Amino acid sequence: MVQRRSFSRLIFEIFNTLFFLLVIAACLIPVIHVIFASFSEPSWVMKQSGVILYIKGFNVEGYKLIFQNRNLVSGYLNTFFYVVATTVLGLLLTVLTAYVVSRKNLLWSNAIMFFISFTMLFNGGMISTYILVTKGLHLYDNRWAVILPACLNGFYIILVRTAMQSIPDELEESAMIDGANRLVILFKIILPLLKATLATVVLYYVIFQWNSWFQASIYLRSRSKFPLQLILKEILVTGDVTSTANTVNASDYSGDLVMYKQLIKYCTIVVSTVPLFIFYPFVQKYFEKGVMIGAIKG
């Protein structure tokens, strides 16, 4: 009996391990396919109809081409600017607001919390916000149209507020007796204690803005202001569906345009995603933490 049970357990464990090896493969194969294709001979890649699992005729021709593409380079710089600006401004606003609403003696605190929480439940929607930003604030084709609407979010405020409330009041009281004002208390005493939570929020901002393309696509017109993802969208999505957008100056390669378009696609995917993959293992635990805090609140 005992023997039998451990035997069925063994069978289960083998299958379970195989299942997860399969999951790993499923997660990695598309990534590997793209990376290997980007380094391979484009004419060979064109002829392949399955998944590419090795590099044939190693070359970096595609990468040379895409770095000549001014849009892609400026897209990188723009994204960098949008990420930094949104994170800095957004974090500052979040921290200030969260600090005030975390105080127990705050006047109308329930009303203010309702005022903030309600924005998470109901909003004016895509069109209304678009009209506000373009007609109301006159930010059409302005970089701030990408930054400002993404700055503050009720969820982040609640996240930071919850963390602040777990800090004992005595800490603040003693600092006050020593003559510190509110701002000094916030920045010198409270925030250093919240590093993990703040890291989580920063991460949310960074990932959101790094991956964001929709706002830019509706608010921006000049290509010099486009973030990386919007340039990518033109190369990866629009280029394929309408096959008219020719974003890369490929006149030298006009004969093999389709072939090089394909190569350029693979290379841009790699170039745009690699920074995130390098960044990701270091911050994985903060993401898990963020999901957990969100879940407790939810």
Place this chain on the structure above:
Amino acid sequence: MALPGIVYFIIFSYLPMGGLIMAFQDYKPKKGILGSPFVGLKNFTDFFSSIFFGRTVRNTLAISFLELVITFPVTIIFALLLNEVKNNKFKRTVQTISYMPYFISMVVVAGIIIDFCSTRGPIAQLVSLFTGQTQNLLSVPGYWRPIYIISGLWQGLGFGSIIYLAALSGIDQELYEAAVIDGANRWKQTLYVTIPGISPTIIMMLILKIGSMMSVGYEKTILLYNPQIYETADIISSYVYRKGLQEFNYGYSTAVNLFNSVINFILLLVANKISKKYTENSLF
């Protein structure tokens, strides 16, 4: 100190709510919200009597329903199976790798989907083995929902399991020891200890999911769909986008948007109420 934050919400959240008045107007950008003529419920009746009403609501619900019966349970099973992996190193590796697709941007994911589903792509080739037809899968209405759901699983399965893994690690180990003494085998332990242990989390996620049945995000859809597959792919949010920001029919699209928001809001309130009643958790 909270003033900038309050002002921010007034401008970016409450002003747009006021802008919903456009739903009742024949909004003209030149005249603005104050100067545009009111048309009563015309925008709404136009929407309800168009073919897009039935189609977009049906497609939105279909995607939500498939996520509910496929993505939702598969995520839980994934977490349960991962919890059975006793080799910690392997477990961490699976976690790290399976969370990764979640951070790849939607644009890149869409690019990969387009590539894999195009006539020569690996997935289209695989499908052709069964159907005998080689075609671009993104131009066939019947393939849209499987593509949407499977790519969603690829991207979100690992990440979605985090919350259940957290709940699983919170189960008291003594319960398992007690169950073993009572003669429970692994399967019975799962049935009588593990699943009851995470059921509050499951119920909460289920309620949240039901509360958001009518809100399917537009990003993936507007990146991947095309007129050939509107029939199955067009959802309420992508329709609002097309009508409002591509065809500049502001009043009409705001009405569609408002209709959707109100239903979402009601669903969320109902879901929250049920959650409050049957579990200790509630959203607000």
